[in-house]
Amino acid sequence: MLNIGTVAVIGSGTMGAGIAEVAASHGHQVLVYDIAAEAISRAIDGIRQRLTSRVARGKLSADASEQILARLLPVTDIQALAAADLIIEAASERLEVKKALFAKLAAICPPQTLLTSNTSSISVTAIAADIHHPERVAGLHFFNPAPVMKLVEVVSGLATSPEVADTLCELAMNWGKQPVRCQSTPGFIVNRVARPFYSEAWRALEEQVATPEVIDAALREGGGFPMGPLELTDLIGQDVNFAVTCSVFNAFWQERRFLPSLVQQELVLAGRLGKKSGKGVYDWQGDKPEVRWSETVSKRFSPIHVEQISDGVTEIDDVLLIETQGETAQSLALRHQRPVVVVDRMERDVAVIAVASSNPDTATQKAICYLQQQGKRVVQIADYPGLLVWRTLAMIANEALDALQKGVASEKDIDTAMRLGVNYPNGPIAWGERLGWQRLLTLLENLQRHYGEERYRPCSLLRQRALLESSYES
Structure with missing residues (x-):
């Protein structure tokens, strides 16, 4: 690993302060740069408050806290950053601002200084395009809050040298983080x-x-x-x-x-930005609305005959309960010439259903009664192809495979990034393997047929994996 002693962080907002805290906590002298001295003061005060809280909870000694704070050096003159071995930019998410800043850094810093950006979606290749020694420029994308979140995306632009990416990965591990490597494409892995x-x-x-x-x-x-x-x-x-x-x-x-x-x-x-403004999708100043689950169905609707016809299809008297494969309940009812209730993926004790408009009420009630007897809380939504969970899982897995096929990152790093970066219960590719590639392919093809949109087009790697899966099973 290249010798990294002094680290500079540009920008003293939430992310910049968090990254500065991480670096100082692992023994680096940290130059905290901002054009506004009061912004740096606020950032260091915030770090001090977090460290004080950790000391109070017995997570950190008072001496260690003082040492960390002593390593944070406020800087308002950009020329002082020439002393840094690694610079991490966490400023405005605007390409023109970053390009101008990196050009200035390249002019004042020696060629061995590593120049990195915490950008979440801007092209690292574009940032490095017009500077001297673009091989030292990379993305080093932390997740908020940086002191807590384990994931760091190490992003290589077209000119980034493998040695620089290796150094940044090793540094991230030394900081207690889990690095994943990816190429500079829109959104990198997680976004x-x-x-x-x-x-x-x-x-x-x-x-x-x-x-x-x-x-x-x-x-x-x-x-x-x-x-x-x-x-x-x-x-x-x-x-x-x-x-x-x-x-x-x-x-x-x-x-x-x-x-x-x-x-x-x-x-x-409308300025309804969510929790920070008090209102968004929800009103955060009041009580959050509760889900209105289906009432317990009378025992007079209890099914007389229940039979598992095939995987995902249950016959309940005259009703078919079908786990969704991307078709509406009404289209299935017309095909089978009988009442149909479609159910979403049931990971826990929840059953989301959609019913054919031609269903008699008694038929739908039988299906609800059956699901409730299986210990499920039932909620009915509109007759929506793919429902809510299955279509979301299919789209996430499809996007992950598309990124893999186009060389954005390895299969392992994609799954690791999604588990650690956004706390998914499974990596999307491992999830797709477990759910079944053919099942996901069928669901997306049905959605594409229903909407007539490119949005639901399965990627070619999904088709290949579904084909291999079918050949193994046969």
Whole structure:
């Protein structure tokens, strides 16, 4: 590893302060640079408060806390950064600002100084394009809060040398982080592969499929995600989440699968930015609405005959209960010429269902009664192909495979990034393997057929894995 002693952090906002705290906690002298001295003071005061809290909880000694604070040196003259071995920029997410800043750094720093950006989506290749020795420029993307989150994306631009990427990975591990390597493509790993988690929720909300609390509960309690997508965007900030989506969408030349949401745009325009403004999808100043689960069905609807016809299909008297494969309940009812209830993936004790409009009420009640007898809380949504959990999982796995096929990162690093960066219960590729590639392919093909959109086009690697899966099974 190249010898890294002094670290400079540019920008004293939340991310800059967090990164400075990490570096100082691991023995580095840290130059904290900002054009405003009062911003640096606020950042160091925030670090002091966090360290004091750790001391009070017995997580850190008072002496260690003082040593960390002593390593933080406020800097308002950019020329002083020439003394740094590693510079981490955590300033404005605007390409023109970063290019101008890195050009200035390249002029004042010796060629061996590593120049890195904490950008979450801007091209590292573009940042390095016009500077001397672009091989020393890389992305070093921490996740918020930097002192807590384990993941760091080490991003190589077109000119980044392998030795620089190796050094940054080793440094991240020395700082107690888990690095993942990726190429400089829009959104890198996490902000690219996570887009369907948000976009499918916004689409369901736009099409009035269900209320926000039902959408969130389905993904959280039925899919196993730590938070629902809509409540998570409120927590992140609607402006921040929307800006990243727009950035990825435009960087991919308006690829439809990254299409931003008009509903989210309306929230941003209205200043309803989520928890930080008091209102977003939810009103954070009041009580969060609760999911209205189906009432317990009378025993008179208890099924007389129940038979598992095939994987994912259960016959309940005259009703077919079918786990979704991307078709509407009504289309299935017409094909089978009998009542149909479609159910989403049931990871825990939640069952999200959709019913054919031609169903007699008694048929739907029998299916609900059966699910309740299996210990499930049932909630009904509109007749929506792929429902909520299955279509989201399929889109995430498809995006992960597309990133893998295009050389963005390795399979292991993609799965690690999604588990550690956004706390998914499983890596999307390992998840897809367990769910079944053929199942995911069928679901996406049915969604593409239903909507007539490129948005749901399966990537070629998904088709290949589904084909291999089928050949193994045969």
